[in-house]
Amino acid sequence: MKVSVLIPMYNAEIYISATIENVLKQTWSDLEVIIVDDGSTDNSYALAKKYESENVHIYRQDNKGASAARNLALEKSTGELIQYLDADDLLSFNKIEAQVKLYTKINDKNAIIASGILLFDGDVMETICIPHRQMSTNSYNKPVDLLIDICREKYIVQSSIWLMHRDLLTKVGGWNEQLTLNDDGEYFFRVVGQSSGVYFCSEGAVFYRNTPQSLSKQVSQKAIESQLLATQVMTQVVIRLENSKRVRAACVNFYMQYITRFHSDYYNERAAIEIKRLGFDINTFKKDTLYKIAYLILGQKLIKKLSEIYHKK
Structure with missing residues (x-):
């Protein structure tokens, strides 16, 4: 073969x-x-x-x-x-x-x-x-x-x-x-x-x-836009296979990991829309500076907590 x-x-x-x-x-x-x-x-x-x-x-x-x-x-x-x-x-x-x-x-x-x-x-x-x-x-x-x-x-x-x-x-x-x-x-x-x-x-x-020159390490605006489009397609693939609470929660986790990776207003605002479409309301985009700082510090803990709550079948 x-x-x-x-x-x-x-x-x-x-x-x-x-x-x-x-x-x-x-x-x-x-x-x-x-x-x-x-x-x-x-x-x-x-x-x-x-x-x-x-x-x-x-x-x-x-x-x-x-x-x-x-x-x-x-x-x-x-x-x-x-x-x-x-x-x-x-x-x-x-x-x-x-x-x-x-x-x-x-x-x-x-x-x-x-x-x-x-x-x-x-x-x-x-x-x-x-x-x-x-x-x-x-x-x-x-x-x-x-x-x-x-x-x-x-x-x-x-x-x-x-x-x-x-x-x-x-x-x-x-x-x-x-x-x-x-x-x-x-x-x-x-x-x-x-x-x-x-x-x-x-x-x-x-x-x-x-x-060090790997494409996966890019953080340019073009790369961030590409990541958003890729994430949208990838989550759609999973949901088409099974539209359930555990799937939607996993998709939310997928968006959240890139929110903490890029810290990009462009990605964050659009990811928030997708997260809401999945049935979750996670407000991470308040303009208050102290709130943003707190989120950056606590982001990983927040993701872990969300995963523990929503990944339950």
Whole structure:
């Protein structure tokens, strides 16, 4: 069963050679590598071209963003199963093989296979790898349960942990090319929402590089607007699966975590509207300076308290 490894690349000359070599050392041999250079201004494209072969294909586009690069990579791919991989991340050598074997055992095109994830900084062979908030070791026969847990901040959505059939992705549609922040979260919420279940593979893992230039660390106005749109879509996906009190409470928690992260009037005011639509009235936007200061100090405690009250089924 052929696996397509899809790698969007932008100014990744420091990492791209190691990432490509890492994929080529996978114990699962029936794979292809599709790399889309998103208008890099460094030496990334030239370095990647050195690896071009029958199974490694390099494409180039004007700078349109990672989502556009992933859409093009999927379009150019031919594998039955799809593995997304960021240009600065790595996979354990058995990661794909272990997931393919589990996928074959389940024998369901709508099933998703997930792996663990380890955070590292620098050289993976010389640094201490820290387990990240990864997928549960339990299977999720009901996709909504996983999405609720992510809204509750138990786990993360990271594009490289998943292995999926291309037919499932065709049903979901492409990456939203208007998003610059949490585009992966928005996309994989849609994927999980269309799936029949998510199964954790205990063998193999993703090595996620902690880089300061990561898009996930953006705090620009454009990034904040992207996060709001992504959060709106993600919560809608969960509610369509199950419109219940526990789901709406989890969605409120989702909005609240970004309120405390960004401290942005733009995000806060619009998030408050969404929270009210979910049936909650949380007034965090009073103009009084002392109130704002108190909220910034007590915000995390408030979120925890809300979670304890409203997450009860």
